[in-house]
Amino acid sequence: MGSKITVHFVRPDGSVEAVEAETGESVMQAAVFNDVEGIEAECGGSCMCATCHVYFDDAVSSLLPEAEEEETVMLEDAAAEVRPTSRLSCQIKLTAEMDGIKVQIPDRQY
Amino acid sequence: MMSQEKNDEITLVGADQPAGQLLRHYWMPAALAVELGGPRPVAPVRLMGEDLVLFRREDNTLGLMSRFCPHRGVDLCYGRLEGGGIRCSFHGWHFDQTGQCTEQPAEPDGSRMHERIKISSYPAVEKNGVIWTYMGPGEPPAFPALDCFRAPDTHVFAFKGLWECNWLQALEIGIDPAHASFLHRFLQDEDPADGYGKQFRDKAAQSDMPMTKVLREFDNPELKVEETDYGLRIIALRDLGNGQRHVRVTNQVFPCAITIPMSNEMTITQWHVPVDDTHCYWYSMFTSFGAPVDKEKMREQRLKEHRLPDYAPLRNKSNEYGYDPEEQKTLTYTGMGLDINVHDQWAVESMGAVQDRTREHLASSDAAIVRYRRMLRAAIKSVKLGEGDLPLVIDEATAKDIQGPISIDAIGPTEEWESVWTDRDAGRRASCTWDAALS
Incomplete structure (x- = not known):
């Protein structure tokens, strides 16, 4: 069991949904288990579907562990624009340092 | 993978549930035609969480109504087929083909209580061996x-x-x-x-x-x-x-x-x-x-x-x-x-x-x-x-x-x-x- 932190999901229209998440779970899990719209996660975190695509802001992006090849290849299939700050949220584990981060939801996942 | 709320939304079929409301916009199979083939053409049906009784009327059309009498809840499957509908065997309450209660014989003459009692009644048609019903709002769609x-x-x-x-x-x-x-x-x-x-x-x-x-x-x-x-x-x-x-x-x-x-x-x-x-x-x-x-x-x-x-x-x-x-x-x-x-x-x-x-x-x-x-x-x-x-x-x-x-x-x-x-x-x-x- 991890400790509680807050993640702010920013919707395409700019509105923000703050959810309670736990360190150790993925950003994707924080979204799905809090019923956040716009992150589909069809493959349940297997890095197989590119429907959990998100954007991080520059500052956070540089703090995250680098994407493995599997994620980079899968990201090519993402439906929305792929940016330097794009990641598959199922591959990003939440840590205490990430308390309060903003995560941008793209305009579409398919 | 999805949240519990999303899973409920696409699976639960009650009349007050999102998937239940969607499914009710379509004709649904209620029974096989052969199920009404016995000496008495009546069969219980449970469909999308609703208990119903299916029967063939005297004019050979099909009726599908709530199964349990609104009086004390007994089973209308054992009722008497009359007047296009069913008369409950318990106290003789009669329901016509729209589900409207038309008679409560044990009530005083002039009682109007029956006017305030109506059970669900859904249209039913047979096509190629299956009996279909429509339990949704307004008019049913056409069969493709x-x-x-x-x-x-x-x-x-x-x-x-x-x-x-x-x-x-x-x-x-x-x-x-x-x-x-x-x-x-x-x-x-x-x-x-x-x-x-x-x-x-x-x-x-x-x-x-x-x-x-x-x-x-x-x-x-x-x-x-x-x-x-x-x-x-x-x-x-x-x-x-x-x-x-x-x-x-x-x-x-x-x-x-x-x-x-x-x-x-x-x-x-x-x-x-x-x-x-x-x-x-x-x-x-x-x-x-x-x-x-x-x-x-x-x-x-x-x-x-x-x-x-x-x-x-x-x-x-x-x-x-x-x-x-x-x-x-x-x-x-x-x-x-x-x-x-x-x-x-x-x-x-x-x-x-x-x-x-x-x-x-x-x-x-x-x-x-x-x-x-x-x-x-x-x-x-x-x-x-x-x-x-x-x-x-x-x-x-x-x-x-x-x-x-x-x-x-x-x-x-x-x-x-x-x-x-x-x-x-x-x-x-x-x-x-x-x-x-x-x-």
């Missing part, structure tokens, strides 16, 4: 001109079976082309000539290869999924390695049916109908493009595996579906016998009464399930917002143009696969004794 409705009664056989699980996981196994190569794998091939009325038991298309062999030896098909005016067309392609490709075309008919090939001359259109949240019936209409169906033989085959009156399968969880580890070594992938229906039943029931999609990991072979769920969610949203068109909620004029859908196995040159299946289907329709032409 599918083959199972266009074919004459001589060429359609209907049956049903109870599965002890939610309707959605039952539907989803029907739009999962990859599983047939594993769940239904036969380690040996039976003579296709013994295959009448049995799925996968015919030769594949124009070849000498039994379909069971095609599925077994080519277990990694390429899947193509496209949206159509009736739902989805799903194509599974298997390269046979000799410049030939096997094409299997199946369909999702919105919201809860599939159309799949059964043999070279028959297709199955199968609805997955909610009894309630944790039980469903599959209703199959077997449609023949060749000889008239041998209804007696097909019913006899299936009555060996199901008990009446509830059409519950004899092989079920209580007897482990007949699981035999010795058989699993030499004859079948599952060890659960030769009836592929039992394999499907095991798969959908062992997920649990309602599949817990919060723990799910879909794979690339689930492409059709993924597409279907998007359509389902979009339709549920349309109903919620009261805007947008629902697939197959159509008028008579549009309904004429929704035909087929084509469902067939074909083998041909790899590069020509797209014409191979349409040509094969056109040939089958051209030689059909009933008018099966697609316009």
Whole structure:
């Protein structure tokens, strides 16, 4: 069991949904288990579907562990624009340092 | 994978639930026509969580009303059929064909209490051996001109079976082309000539290869999924390695049916109908493009595996579906016998009464399930917002143009696969004794 932190999901229209998440779970899990719209996660975190695509802001992006090849290849299939700050949220584990981060939801996942 | 709330939204079928409200916009199978074939044409029906009584009126039309009397809750199945409706055997309360209470004989003369009592009453019609009902708002949609409705009664056989699980996981196994190569794998091939009325038991298309062999030896098909005016067309392609490709075309008919090939001359259109949240019936209409169906033989085959009156399968969880580890070594992938229906039943029931999609990991072979769920969610949203068109909620004029859908196995040159299946289907329709032409 991890400790509680807050993640702010920013919707395409700019509105923000703050959810309670736990360190150790993925950003994707924080979204799905809090019923956040716009992150589909069809493959349940297997890095197989590119429907959990998100954007991080520059500052956070540089703090995250680098994407493995599997994620980079899968990201090519993402439906929305792929940016330097794009990641598959199922591959990003939440840590205490990430308390309060903003995560941008793209305009579409398919 | 999804949240519990999202799973509830797409599975629960009560009248106050999003999926229940969506499904009520469509005609649903309520019973097989034969269930009213006894000396007294009355049968209980439980549909989308509502308990109803189905009966044939004196004028031969069908009635479907709430099953339990609004007075003290007794069973109107034992009521007296009168005046187009039912008179309860307990105190003689009468309900006419609209469900309106017209008489309460034990009340004082001049009592008007009956005017304030009305039970649900839904329209019911029979088509090709299945009795359909509409439990939704306003006028029902038109029936699309599918083959199972266009074919004459001589060429359609209907049956049903109870599965002890939610309707959605039952539907989803029907739009999962990859599983047939594993769940239904036969380690040996039976003579296709013994295959009448049995799925996968015919030769594949124009070849000498039994379909069971095609599925077994080519277990990694390429899947193509496209949206159509009736739902989805799903194509599974298997390269046979000799410049030939096997094409299997199946369909999702919105919201809860599939159309799949059964043999070279028959297709199955199968609805997955909610009894309630944790039980469903599959209703199959077997449609023949060749000889008239041998209804007696097909019913006899299936009555060996199901008990009446509830059409519950004899092989079920209580007897482990007949699981035999010795058989699993030499004859079948599952060890659960030769009836592929039992394999499907095991798969959908062992997920649990309602599949817990919060723990799910879909794979690339689930492409059709993924597409279907998007359509389902979009339709549920349309109903919620009261805007947008629902697939197959159509008028008579549009309904004429929704035909087929084509469902067939074909083998041909790899590069020509797209014409191979349409040509094969056109040939089958051209030689059909009933008018099966697609316009």
